[in-house]
Amino acid sequence: METWNKTLIVIAGPTAVGKTDLAVLVAKKLKTEIISADSRQFFRELEVGTAKPSASALHQVPHHFINSHSITEQYDAAQFAEDALKVINQLFQERDTCVMCGGSGLYIKAVTEGFDDIPEIDESIRENLVREYQTNGIAWLQQRMEIEDPSYLEKIDRQNPHRLIRALEVKLGTGKSLSDFFTSRKTAARDFDVLKIGLELPRELLYDRIDTRMEQMIADGLFEEAQRVYQFRSHQALQTVGYKEIFDFFDGLYDREEAIRLLKRNSRRYAKRQLTWFKKDSEFTWFDARKQDEILNYIDKRLLNDE
16 A cells, blocks of 8 residues: 555544544644544534534644534535545645544545545435425335345434435435445545544443433533524434434423433444444554553554654
């Protein structure tokens, strides 16, 4: 593999594992900046429920793609990759490294590997899918995906209607799975190296962190934030764990206590799906998130060997 002089350090893993803390340490040590690859932290209206970096972290190290968009905008992985690569290349003009941090596997994949161009798809296909979803609910989308593209269904959040509709749109419009449009060129298509660090914790500890974080979000006003953005509930950014459960509570499907139980349960399930996605990528080197010194030493050695 050809070795470049620039390195993108990717720090990924499940929610609440400690990605931001490590990314700030690495970026400060290397005197560089952070690209956020969290598909919900882009949106400025979503503050409490997205676990954005603290004011202290944002002050210590410049972050890109935090509060960069509105939930009223459609913003997907391909668009993010285009925008992120521009920022990364700008940073590499003055630095040898930069850090990408986040838990959105598709967005990280888009930046590090890229997409082949997806042909233009007849708009009526998406319109029909949206109409069917509005009439028959998410179960219809899941069942259709099981017929059309079961292998890709295993890789995505089957509770996210936007992802399901997009996958079906591409499959029905092109005859190919969305996964077929990931380029096989991997990092050879980028003029920089990619160093992938995966963070994990013992399951019970991770789940305890997730529950504790959710309790703190609720205390910080998660339900109130959900009320403020309720009118936008159909938008892509809100088709996620942490908001859907509260919207259903507002709609009278269950009480507040049940909403909180589902918030915690679904967050734990989301973390499991994140780990499953990242573990399929053999380029990640995995560490216990608590062993920051060990991780920093590993990064130092890798960067030194690449020079």
